[in-house]
Amino acid sequence: MTEKYIIKQLSIFSENKAGKLAAIAKIFLDTGVSIQAFNIAEANNFGVVRAIVDKPEIAFNEFAKQNYALQYTDVLAIKMKDVPGGLYEVANLLGGLGINIEYAYAFRTGAYGALIVKVTNPRAAAQKIIDAGLELLPAKDYNF
Amino acid sequence: MFWNEKMETLHGHALEELQLKRLKETISRTQNVGFYKKMFKDAGITPSDIRSLDDLHKIPFTKKADLRNGYPFGFLAVPMNQVNRIHTTSGTTGKPTVVAYTKNDLNTWSDLIARNLTMVGLKAGDIFQNASNYSLFTGGLGIHMGAEKIGCAVVPSGVGNTKRQIEMIQDFGVTGLHCTPSYAMHLTEVAEEMHANLESLKVGCFGAEAWSENMRRDLQNRLGLKAYDSYGMSELFGPGVAFECPEQNGLHIWHDCYIVEIIDPKTGENLGAGEKGELVVTPIMKEAMPFLRYRTGDITMLMEDECPCGRGQKIARLLGRSDDMLTIRGINVFPSQIEHALKNIPEVGDQFMVYVDRVNYQDELTIEVEMNKNVFSGELKDLSNLQTKIVKALQDTLSLRASVELVEPGSLPRFEGKAKRVIDRRVI
């Protein structure tokens, strides 16, 4: 069962304009949703804000209500050892498993870090990753 | 200097008589066209009701939209074995407007261009570089034929490859140049960067887009030539309908080939000399596609003063459009064309804004498009692909490269009533 490892990332379309990020952050604040991991991908005059939050449905509904273009994206969070070479170990292993990473971003909290990865087929990839001996953070532990 | 002094200076009764004769012939040709047959029937008139030039007012207007509905050959008044050339022009939706020419049409057209070029001092012995698009755009082949007719050595240089164009002007000793005014400005700048000496140039004919007296001064000083305004449109053959004489004060429109009216674009009422309105033209020498009272959409006025050169009544340099058509880099663009192109792309919403700027004398088209939130995938690469797709769709529809910016749903202005989606920020 890999379903519990599928994390619902919010992917929010945003223009690259002054004040746009603040407006997005304000919605999280106003809905009392806390952001666990956050990343911005930019191209030309626009970008996608990616956020992993503790209450994704609440945030999603509010953004939709405010007319944002957004989507849930299934991602995995791979626990990384908080030692030098932690990222190398994970990345090397994924490569060895033939898992193609569309994008990834790292974050850390407390005792350990994690690598958020977007892969083509997250459910199959999750199984391979567990079988290979790495630890995935389950979705219910958004406040890892 | 005249190419056809008799026709160019025809005035008064003699002119009116010729106009009426040719109008009647034109009306009779239009009766081969379903659209005009129906128009006459609906208006309760027959060709024999048009007995004087004043009777022309009994005939309803023909609009560009009518031509579009006739795509491709609905307005053809002759069988295809008499058609000698086909051009197209951009329309208000994806479909172009087709214009066709008989052999006589091509001859009449090139004769008008011969008049114009002779009027501004060009003749056999001149080397004439035609830096315009030679494909479907009538400014290429049209001007070319006329320049050949008067015996110029014509260089069909087309558009682009500006350095090569400048080298040719220098190496060949080019004396006459035809292009859009914005391309002339670009050529000027590149020539200055190259420290090129273009002193052989003496006459520049510039048309297909609006340009100011400031731009004229600039072009004349920097290129060392006299710059003349050229007016035309494919529906009326192409360029050459009206042209400036050496007085550089208004354009002579050829009254033996075109019956000119100026109307109030809202009411359709005829306006007098000196009053600004929409130019309505009845071409009376066209065979393949005769039109009656064609609304050009261009705003101008008939000028009151006679011209010292002895030719007929002039129209003022173009003062704008009565519809929402834009001319960008010499190409006609309707906002509805942009709308049409965007409609076929599901990832974008129905909201867009168009900005036109002039950067270094070149027109720049920027289009802001709202994302459709229902089809947003969440992936950045899809957005980049979408942007490329929109640029491509616009390029295909408009034949113009536009910058496309994706914006958030709901971020563009909403309009009550008529939408103002176009902001023309050009200072000409």
Ligand SMILES: [Zn+2]
């Ligand atoms: Zn004159």
